[in-house]
Amino acid sequence: MDAHLTPDKSTQPQKGTSLVDIAHEELHRRITDGLLVDGDRIVIDQLARELSISLIPVREALARLHAEGLVTFERNKGYRVAPRPSPSELRRLFEARLVLEQGAVEVALARGVPLALGDIEAINKLIARGAYGTTFRGFREFVTLNERFHSELVALSANPHLEEAYRRLGYHQQITRPTYGHGVPDLDLIVSEHEAILDALRRADLEGVRRALRDHILGGYDRLAAVLGSDGMAEHGHWT
Numbered sequence: 001m002d003a004h005l006t007p008d009k010s011t012q013p014q015k016g017t018s019l020v021d022i023a024h025e026e027l028h029r030r031i032t033d034g035l036l037v038d039g040d041r042i043v044i045d046q047l048a049r050e051l052s053i054s055l056i057p058v059r060e061a062l063a064r065l066h067a068e069g070l071v072t073f074e075r076n077k078g079y080r081v082a083p084r085p086s087p088s089e090l091r092r093l094f095e096a097r098l099v100l101e102q103g104a105v106e107v108a109l110a111r112g113v114p115l116a117l118g119d120i121e122a123i124n125k126l127i128a129r130g131a132y133g134t135t136f137r138g139f140r141e142f143v144t145l146n147e148r149f150h151s152e153l154v155a156l157s158a159n160p161h162l163e164e165a166y167r168r169l170g171y172h173q174q175i176t177r178p179t180y181g182h183g184v185p186d187l188d189l190i191v192s193e194h195e196a197i198l199d200a201l202r203r204a205d206l207e208g209v210r211r212a213l214r215d216h217i218l219g220g221y222d223r224l225a226a227v228l229g230s231d232g233m234a235e236h237g238h239w240t
Helices: 019-032 044-051 055-067 087-110 118-129 136-155 160-169 187-202 206-228
Strands: 071-074 078-081
Touching (some): 087 136, 118 187, 136 187
16 A cells, blocks of 8 residues: 555544544545555555554454455455456446345335335435535545435335345445546436335335336446446346
C-alpha cells in the first residue's frame, strides 16, 4: 500500500462509530476511488499507523471487506485488493438480487397481513432529496440509503436466513467500484421505480411487485451497461 496515502477526514464516520467502521470506511474509499487498485497489497500495521488505531480493528475491517468481495486473502501472503467484478460477475450479482428480493416479498405477502412500509417510504424520500457526487465521498450516502431500502424490503420476509443471504451478496459494496466517476445519473428513475415497488406492496399485488422489482433491478443493470459503455456488459444479450 502506498505510503503517501492518508486518511480522508471528511469521509470518516461520525463520532460514536467503531474503530472497525472507521478502518472499513477508509479502505472502502481508497478502493472505490482507485487509490488502491486491483492486486495492491494492504499492509495492516501501516494502515493502523495511518489511522492511529490498533491492529485488531484493521483486521476486523479487512475481514468484513473480504466477506463483501472487495479484498482477497491468501495464507502467508495477506490481503490484496480484489479484481473488479467482470461483466458476467456483475450480471450474476443483479440476478441474485432479483431472486432474493422477489422471494422475500413473496414470503412477506403470503402472511396475508398489512406490511409496515413507513420506514421504507421514508428512505426513498431521503434518496430523492440527496445530492450525490461521483467520488466515494459523494456517492457513499446514496449507496448507504439504497442498501437500506432494499435490505428493508428483504426484511419484510421476517426470515433471518433470507436477510443474511442478501447481506452476504455484498452487492451494494461491489457496485461502488464500476460506478465510480459516474455518480447517480438515473436518480429520478430509481426513486420512481422504488415507488412502483412500494405501490404494489401497498396493494398486496404479488405479480405487480415482482414485475416492479424485475423492471428496477434488471433495468438498473442495463442502465449501468450503457453508462460504462462496455459491450461486454451485454455479452449475454437482453434480459429474458
